[in-house]
Amino acid sequence: MTLARLDEVLADAVSEGRGVGAFNVIQLEHAEALVAAAERTGLPVVLQISENAVRYHGSLAPIALATKAVAASVSVPCVLHLDHAQSEALVEEAIGLGFTSVMFDASRLDDDTNRRTTRRVVDHCHGSGVSVEAELGEIGGKDGVHAPGVRTDPADAARFVTDTGVDALAVAVGSSHAMSSRTARLDLALIAAIHERVPVPLVLHGSSGVADADLVAAVRAGMTKVNIATHLNAVFTAALREFLDAHPTVVDTRTYLGASRTAVADEAARLLELLAGR
Known part of the structure; x- marks a missing residue:
């Protein structure tokens, strides 16, 4: 199947009142698990490859092309998404590799530069048929830059979308990156207020x-x-540890990575259905 654009997948979700799961791909096993979950549930999925993952692999193309090939093997819509890209050169490379969406993160820049740079990226991506997500308010707890307690102002968010033309907007409403415990408290009233003011889907x-x-x-x-x-x-790591604890003499990586892949597929399918309101 041809990869889907993020704006189209989100537009369908908005019209149906459901959420869309966006999950990170680090190893090939992640891509296989996430696509299997989408196929099992019949729901779209966003396959995210972050700039951090690119640094881990040393380049974008191998993991991107592998993920793209896995996504092309199923009938459900899959978005190939470059996540938290700060480099315009990396965005350009992603477009060339067939990504259908990018999250351009210029939130570390001053506000005027963020808007101006994001507008330039949006214009270029839209000319290539690629959707753009961006970030205005800082999201707590990442790399010491995103301050905990920051919240997005609805009016400022609306202006940001008008100024930049983005297709989706990530907002700060109480969650933090890299949390290992599910204890965040979201400001639901703020989400509703931003949703009322902002004309694009929220992230x-x-x-x-x-x-x-x-x-x-x-x-x-x-x-x-x-x-x-x-x-x-x-989930991936817990399944791997459990398998190795139960099979201490195993050396075939396919066995324990396979167990992790299955565990991620099961949990991703559960989350896709949860967000879809099933």
Whole structure:
């Protein structure tokens, strides 16, 4: 199947009142698990490759092309998404590799430069048929830059979308990146207020720290794209540890990575259905 654009997938979700799961790909096993979950549930999925993952692999193309090939093998819509890209050169490379969406993160720049740079990226990506997500308010707890307690102002968010032309907006409403416990408290009233003012779908970053009931409530309040990475990494690692503890003499990597892949597929399928309101 041809990869889907993020704006189209999110537009369908908004019209149907459901959320869309966006999960990070680090190894090939992640891509296989996430696509299997999408196929099992019949729901779209956003396959996210972050700039951090690119640094881990040393380049974008190998993991991107492998993920693209896995996504092309199924009938459900899959978005190939470059996540938290700060480099315009990396965005350009992603376009050339066939990505259908990028999250351009210029939030570390001053506000005027963020808007101006993001507008330039949006114009270029739209000319290539690629959707763009961006970030205005800082999301707590990442690299010491995103300050805890920061919240997005609805009026400022609306102006940012007008100034930049982005297709989706990540907002700060109480979650934090890389949380290993699901104890975040979302400001549901703020989500609803931003949703009322902002004409594009909203994105929740740091969703690994949010409990199931609050994820459902966030979607009902107006959130559409929900990013979950750390939680699935914990599932992957727990399954690997459990398998190796039970089979201490195993050396075939396919056995324990296969167990992790199955565990991630099961949890991703559960999350996709949860966000879809099933």
